[in-house]
Amino acid sequence: xxxxxxxxxxxxxxxxxxxxxxxxxxxxxxxxxxxxxxxxxxxxxxxxxxxxxxxxxxxxxxxxxxxxxxxxxxxxxxxxxxxxxxxxxxxxxxxxxxxxxxxxxx
Amino acid sequence: xxxxxxxxxxxxxxxxxxxxxxxxxxxxxxxxxxxxxxxxxxxxxxxxxxxxxxxxxxxxxxxxxxxxxxxxxxxxxxxxxxxxxxxxxxxxxxxxxxxxxxxxxxxxxxxxxxxxxxxxxxxxxxxxxxxxxxxxxxxxxxxxxxxxxxxxxxxxxxxxxxxxxxxxxxxxxx
Numbered sequence: 001x002x003x004x005x006x007x008x009x010x011x012x013x014x015x016x017x018x019x020x021x022x023x024x025x026x027x028x029x030x031x032x033x034x035x036x037x038x039x040x041x042x043x044x045x046x047x048x049x050x051x052x053x054x055x056x057x058x059x060x061x062x063x064x065x066x067x068x069x070x071x072x073x074x075x076x077x078x079x080x081x082x083x084x085x086x087x088x089x090x091x092x093x094x095x096x097x098x099x100x101x102x103x104x105x106x
Numbered sequence: 107x108x109x110x111x112x113x114x115x116x117x118x119x120x121x122x123x124x125x126x127x128x129x130x131x132x133x134x135x136x137x138x139x140x141x142x143x144x145x146x147x148x149x150x151x152x153x154x155x156x157x158x159x160x161x162x163x164x165x166x167x168x169x170x171x172x173x174x175x176x177x178x179x180x181x182x183x184x185x186x187x188x189x190x191x192x193x194x195x196x197x198x199x200x201x202x203x204x205x206x207x208x209x210x211x212x213x214x215x216x217x218x219x220x221x222x223x224x225x226x227x228x229x230x231x232x233x234x235x236x237x238x239x240x241x242x243x244x245x246x247x248x249x250x251x252x253x254x255x256x257x258x259x260x261x262x263x264x265x266x267x268x269x270x271x272x273x274x275x276x277x278x279x280x
Contacts, residue, residue, distance in 0.1 A: 034263040056178050057264065058171070073178075093171045094267025095274060 023106070026050055026078070029099065031059050031071055036091075036099035043081050045106045050078040061099065062092040132248035133197065140194035141203070141245060142258060143183050145237045146176040148207040149230075155214060156226045165223045168275045172230070172268065179261050186257055199240075207233075220279070227276045234269035238262060 024046040030037045032054040043049060051061050053071040061077070062068040069077040081087070084105045091097035133141065149172050156169035187194055210229050217225050241262045249255040 033260060034267065056182065057175055091267065093175070093271060094264060095270040096263065096267045 024048065024080075028052055029061075031055055031091075031097075034094060034097055036061075036097060039098070040100045040102065042102050042104065044104050045081060045084055047103075048078050048080050049101060050076055052076040058093065059091045059097065060093060061089050063087060063089050068092065133199065133245070134195070134248075135190075135250050135254055136192050136195035137197040137199070138245050138249050138258070139183065139187050139192055139254065140196055141199050141240070142261060143180055143194060144200040144203055145240075146180045146183070146261075148203060149233065150176045150180075152207065152211065152214075152226070152230070152233075155211060156222075159214075159218065159222050160226070161219075162223045162279075164275050164278055165227060168227070168230070168271060171271070175264055175268065179257075179264065182257060186253055190251060190253065192251075192254075203237075224276075224279050227272055227279060230272040231269060231276055234265050234272060238265050238269060241265070 024044070026048040027041050027043055027050070029041060029049065029051045031051055034055065034057075036051070041049070049061075051059075051069060051071050053059055053073065053075055056073055058073055059071040060068050061071065061079075067079060069079055071077050081101060081103045084103050087101040087103065089099050089101070153169040153172035153176070156165060157173070160166050160169065210233075214222060214225055214229070241258055246255060246258045246262065249258055
């Protein structure tokens with residue numbers, strides 16, 4: 001049956017709590033013309049990743065089996081990266097749009 | 107009128123074996139605009155049918171994104187033809203697409219539940235493959251106006267995304 005129930009995965013809300021360390025940065029990824037730019041980014045644990053959707057289409061930043069950030073037309077959304085790992089994500093509506101976040105220890 | 111060579115190409119496209127067109131067989135920009143708009147509008151109609159019939163969350167989610175994206179592309183297409191002062195011209199390829207989709211829709215209307223979901227999503231995979239093939243091998247290479255070509259190229263990226271999305275949904279239905 002339905003094996004990929006990522007819809008039920010906890011959705012990460014686009015709220016930065018302010019509870020991160022003083023050195024935490026916000027890294028912006030632009031979503032335009034059906035692409036994440038830059039495609040690959042480097043971040044540290046505690047950094048905020050913000051996607052700014054400049055496209056005329058609704059996109060998402062989705063980790064299969066994990067979190068999802070909805071990116072309505074001309075809107076932005078963000079997450080705070082929590083642990084050192086490499087995160088591959090796609091747009092669920094257009095899986096040919098791919099991105100990667102390489103998260104290092106703080 | 108240059109209907110016959112286009113009809114022949116349309117037939118080849120529908121068979122999934124479109125060769126590179128010779129210059130004389132290439133559709134004009136008004137015809138390309140009509141084909142691209144029609145292809146999108148037909149998929150919006152199919153998406154609306156799925157929204158009215160399906161109860162599967164993945165299928166509904168997909169159908170809603172088809173309606174949303176194809177409408178958004180067609181708004182851009184209408185804005186562009188207005189700006190370029192081009193009147194989209196009906197042609198044999200548009201007619202073939204419309205007829206094929208009407209036949210598919212008649213089949214889908216008779217189905218319900220899981221049978222409908224599978225038939226709709228399988229058809230969406232096939233439809234996007236066919237339209238993307240036509241965009242890549244015929245419509246984009248034939249387009250003369252740079253802005254029209256650019257919009258078709260953006261459309262191709264979106265529709266390739268739809269094809270992959272449809273394949274993911276189809277795999278989840280098995």
